[in-house]
Amino acid sequence: MKVKVVSKDDRSVKLDISETTPVFANSLRRVIMQKIPVLAIETVDFIDNTSALYDEVIAHRLGLIPISVDMKKYVTKDACKCKGKGCSSCQVKFVLSKKGPCVVYAKDMKSTDPGVKPFDGDVVIIKLLKGQAIDFEATAQVGTAEDHTKWQSAIVGYNYYPILKVDKKRIAEAKKCIAACPRKLITKDFKIKDPYMCHLCGSCSAACPDGVVTIDGDPSRIVFTLESVCGLRPEDIIRSSLGFLKSRIGELEEAFIKTAK
Numbered sequence: 001m002k003v004k005v006v007s008k009d010d011r012s013v014k015l016d017i018s019e020t021t022p023v024f025a026n027s028l029r030r031v032i033m034q035k036i037p038v039l040a041i042e043t044v045d046f047i048d049n050t051s052a053l054y055d056e057v058i059a060h061r062l063g064l065i066p067i068s069v070d071m072k073k074y075v076t077k078d079a080c081k082c083k084g085k086g087c088s089s090c091q092v093k094f095v096l097s098k099k100g101p102c103v104v105y106a107k108d109m110k111s112t113d114p115g116v117k118p119f120d121g122d123v124v125i126i127k128l129l130k131g132q133a134i135d136f137e138a139t140a141q142v143g144t145a146e147d148h149t150k151w152q153s154a155i156v157g158y159n160y161y162p163i164l165k166v167d168k169k170r171i172a173e174a175k176k177c178i179a180a181c182p183r184k185l186i187t188k189d190f191k192i193k194d195p196y197m198c199h200l201c202g203s204c205s206a207a208c209p210d211g212v213v214t215i216d217g218d219p220s221r222i223v224f225t226l227e228s229v230c231g232l233r234p235e236d237i238i239r240s241s242l243g244f245l246k247s248r249i250g251e252l253e254e255a256f257i258k259t260a261k
């Protein structure tokens, strides 16, 4: 298996994985979507809320704010030494108190751990008018998307690498059809100039009947795209998902060895 990083920034990564199978890519995708522990606000105690929004609506918004955190410091409540009571190893408190008129941002929340803060401080929580106020204490805890999508680590998907084939005996017809590509990705000499932008929509082959131009995906070469929505870096999410897959295979190996004895 070979991996090439096509593009990468703080929030997303695109990988070109070759000599692989869709089964492997899909396993990785499912682990990333469901099994990666993430920190998100779970409960909110309102001391005051005279804003235009109900407590429940604000609590829902707070749960969806991505939080930056070093996940090595935190565990789920079930796995914690406090046995689910809640302590500094399994939860973080945020407090916020503001009076209008003002806009309340995610960065206005102060946490009990200075290393834990909203990934994007400029997320708007609410707008307060003159005379309105909000005051709450929120508790964030570790969870996975199996319980609620607010704990989903990333939006993740993949597609096959495109393979373009042209009938060389019918070049004149083929040249007319490449204009059908909505992204104008096919060059005059029938190359795909940015294969990672091709979504295999099939417009080029649909415009050219009888197989003059065909476009197919290569299932052994996969373009894997991940966008973090939880405040963790994309590379940490991939590392964590590979660790999970490895540990599950280890468990299977152990169980198999026991039974085979």
Ligand SMILES: [Zn+2]
Pocket: 077, 080, 081, 082, 083, 084, 085, 086, 087, 088, 089, 090, 091
């Ligand atoms: Zn605890």
